[in-house]
Amino acid sequence: DIQMTQSPSSVSASVGDRVSITCRASQDISGWLAWYQQKPGKAPKLLITAASTLQSGVPSRFSGSGSGTFFSLTISSLEPEDFATYFCQQANSFPGTFGQGTKVDI
Amino acid sequence: QEQLVESGGGVVQPGKSLRLSCVASGFTFSYYALHWVRQTPGKGLEWVASISHDGSKSYYGDSVKGRFTISRDSSQNTLSLQMHSLRAEDSATYYCARDRYDFWSGYPTFKWFDPWGQGTLVTVSS
Numbered sequence: 001d002i003q004m005t006q007s008p009s010s011v012s013a014s015v016g017d018r019v020s021i022t023c024r025a026s027q028d029i030s031g032w033l034a035w036y037q038q039k040p041g042k043a044p045k046l047l048i049t050a051a052s053t054l055q056s057g058v059p060s061r062f063s064g065s066g067s068g069t070f071f072s073l074t075i076s077s078l079e080p081e082d083f084a085t086y087f088c089q090q091a092n093s094f095p096g097t098f099g100q101g102t103k104v105d106i
Numbered sequence: 107q108e109q110l111v112e113s114g115g116g117v118v119q120p121g122k123s124l125r126l127s128c129v130a131s132g133f134t135f136s137y138y139a140l141h142w143v144r145q146t147p148g149k150g151l152e153w154v155a156s157i158s159h160d161g162s163k164s165y166y167g168d169s170v171k172g173r174f175t176i177s178r179d180s181s182q183n184t185l186s187l188q189m190h191s192l193r194a195e196d197s198a199t200y201y202c203a204r205d206r207y208d209f210w211s212g213y214p215t216f217k218w219f220d221p222w223g224q225g226t227l228v229t230v231s232s
Contacts, residue, residue, distance in 0.1 A: 043222035
């Protein structure tokens with residue numbers, strides 16, 4: 001299976017900060033990467049597919065980039081509701097595998 | 107709105123069986139592949155099983171192959187996961203999730219998971 005490694009594992013930030021999270025794949029996955037947001041006690045929510053395609057209803061302060069083995073999720077200006085854990089997921093080969101998560105807290 | 111609601115979790119002894127259910131609403135059930143994904147604090151998110159939109163194909167993770175069975179009932183809009191020979195390492199929150207795109211959309215399937223249910227907790231312990 002393809003291994004996904006996120007960094008950092010956690011980041012402390014303030015409202016208004018710009019935050020970037022990276023995700024590295026153990027092999028080339030082209031652009032087959034998604035990002036999910038998970039709040040405590042809730043299910044993951046799909047934010048971005050195909051590395052950079054924002055899902056309907058997701059605020060434009062979220063953006064994704066990358067291809068091959070290196071990807072990033074950027075939140076341009078943190079809002080209070082963005083404090084959560086973020087996961088990447090590769091979909092180049094079945095089954096999809098997830099990163100271990102990055103917690104964004106205050 | 108599109109919704110998935112899981113049930114059936116609980117505490118079960120090692121070696122026993124448990125059946126999880128997931129009732130879907132708000133979308134055409136028979137158009138979408140469906141999945142089970144589990145989550146633990148230690149191992150994170152782990153894909154468990156998937157079933158095609160028409161139920162003709164099913165797929166399993168290595169850790170559950172031969173012990174778990176995924177199935178779907180379009181008359182009841184229900185996805186199920188029958189779990190046998192449960193082990194302590196099967197303890198997790200189990201989520202059902204729908205494929206992002208339906209079979210007829212022309213978009214790739216078995217790629218992204220959206221939406222997810224709220225999860226049901228399974229604890230395997232004596």
